[in-house]
Amino acid sequence: MLRFMASRLLTVVPMLLILTVIVFLLVEIAPGDPAAIIAGADASPEAIEAVRQRLGLDQPVCMITGDHAITAPPSRCGSSTCPTCGTRCRATSEHRSRRTNPLRK
Structure with missing residues (x-):
């Protein structure tokens, strides 16, 4: 066995x-x-580039994949912290009701 x-x-x-x-x-x-x-659809190129840098999408695919493979399992499993806005939530529906996009005004 x-x-x-x-x-x-x-x-x-x-x-x-x-x-x-x-x-x-x-x-x-x-x-x-x-x-x-x-x-968002009406975002400026600078705002899009800021999102790309904040999410790490400006790196090569192999770097993004390696970073995710190293950091995701220990830090995100069972976490109730939103990676977008950093708030802690007890339920997904509770978080959806107060989620905002920090780049849109």
Whole structure:
């Protein structure tokens, strides 16, 4: 039984790494700019660039993927802190009601 569990764990780790790379590549080749979508339709190029820098989207894909793989699991699992505005929320619906875009006025 222990050998079976060890073999399963050894196959899960590479699968998760491959899945992470595939997801990031799909996001990268998807049409549209995530920074422009977050900044809004009437945002200036400077505001879009500020969002891109704040989210780290100005870095190469390999750097973004590596940064996510290193920092996401320990810091974001089970966290109730919003990465956009930094507020702590008990429920998702509670957060949605008070979420604002800091770049839009």
